[in-house]
């Protein structure tokens with residue numbers, strides 16, 4: 001650990017030496033490309049945020065021959081919304097967990113020959129009503145068929161929200177069970193789709209989320225065995241197998257605990273970055289990868305001068321939704337052997353009663369499932385406003401609520417777990433949410449991810465302030481492969497700029 005810190009400092013010192021008096025680089029002006037005297041050796045690039053996109057950008061830039069690449073991260077760890085921690089029999093992921101698909105998925109493509117990912121396919125589903133009744137197999141099959149055939153909006157001309165579309169389709173194609181149960185099931189399906197898209201409810205979800213997202217063919221839920229999603233970052237950074245906590249090629253290029261308070265991009269010369277501790281760092285290019293939630297909360301203070309109107313419209317128009325996890329470790333698995341997952345259907349009367357109690361937030365829970373390579377674990381999911389409320393409660397209170405829910409819905413006993421964790425992605429100041437979606441509000445503003453992506457360049461086209469991160473991906477938003485692609489996109493943008501001038 002010590003040696004990592006020392007070399008970080010050495011690289012940082014080198015980075016700072018480029019600002020020494022007399023260094024001709026500081027004389028450059030950026031008003032015209034012809035006067036821009038920097039090259040890949042001397043250009044100073046600062047990347048804000050060491051999540052998947054920041055790490056992808058930094059490793060790509062170093063590969064391309066850039067030397068002065070500095071990653072500034074607010075947390076005391078790298079990874080961002082990839083957060084793998086030791087738990088129960090090996091590790092758990094508090095954020096990204098699965099590699100979604102194979103074809104066209106840069107994560108899969110990067111690791112496919114390394115035997116790191118495992119296929120498990122879609123787990124069989126079980127649905128319990130709040131009177132502990134289980135849905136019959138044919139009912140479950142019908143629900144699954146509906147989700148597979150109509151869970152994604154494909155009509156490019158559809159006017160309305162995904163909620164409108166889905167509700168209409170459901171009642172049109174789904175009279176296969178008694179109406180009361182069918183209605184309970186629709187509510188449950190809606191919550192499941194909300195958890196994939198991160199919206200609070202489907203009536204705020206723009207069809208664009210489904211129309212523009214490019215699904216990667218292949219297994220949608222490849223797991224990282226007992227290593228967690230962090231393994232992908234290790235591959236990107238070329239971390240030696242025997243030193244899993246090393247930073248690999250990024251050794252000396254990362255500063256942790258460096259929360260950025262202000263990025264001054266005034267004028268046409270260097271940009272000035274002010275850290276929360278007052279430290280000033282200057283750069284020729286800044287790639288900002290902080291989450292959409294952080295941008296929404298902070299862009300007015302973070303950027304001086306203010307960002308252009310189109311960028312602000314995108315930041316205000318898009319949304320970072322809340323999806324949280326519960327992780328319960330038991331002495332032994334309490335779910336029956338053949339059961340891999342279950343979802344909850346609320347009887348109308350029970351839901352009405354629940355809403356009058358302190359446990360009202362339990363309504364936002366979508367379901368629970370086992371975790372591959374963690375035989376004693378149950379993982380649960382909660383979405384939207386209920387998740388945000390859950391985040392404000394004490395851990396014991398949350399667990400108490402979950403145990404009450406298990407008793408209410410399940411025809412088998414679930415004892416108190418040995419250990420319990422829940423995530424709080426929305427409350428966390430460096431994230432402010434889980435992953436992004438396009439609400440119908442953004443359609444109304446005629447804005448989208450393209451406005452978030454566009455770099456702020458000088459008059460000659462030199463990129464100065466660039467944006468990466470999952471929310472800026474046009475086709476793979478809300479995923480790690482999308483975040484990775486955006487980091488590479490911005491590295492390539494700089495590479496092309498310098499290649500054209502070599």
Ligand SMILES: Cc1cc2nc3c(=O)[nH]c(=O)nc-3n(C[C@H](O)[C@H](O)[C@H](O)COP(=O)(O)OP(=O)(O)OC[C@H]3O[C@@H](n4cnc5c(N)ncnc54)[C@H](O)[C@@H]3O)c2cc1C
Pocket residue numbers: 048049050051052053054072073074075078079080081082094095096097098099100258259260261289290291294323324325423425429430431433434435468469470471477478479480481483
């Ligand atoms: C619960 C959950 C489950 C998910 N499941 C999956 C999944 O199974 N598969 C999948 O592909 N994706 C999944 N995702 C989405 C995936 O995790 C994200 O899309 C991806 O990790 C985002 O990477 P990023 O680099 O864009 O942003 P981030 O990972 O958020 O990185 C941004 C970094 O910026 C830092 N930062 C913020 N503010 C500042 C500041 N002021 N100064 C300096 N640094 C700052 C943050 O600390 C962070 O490290 C999941 C996400 C969550 C939350």
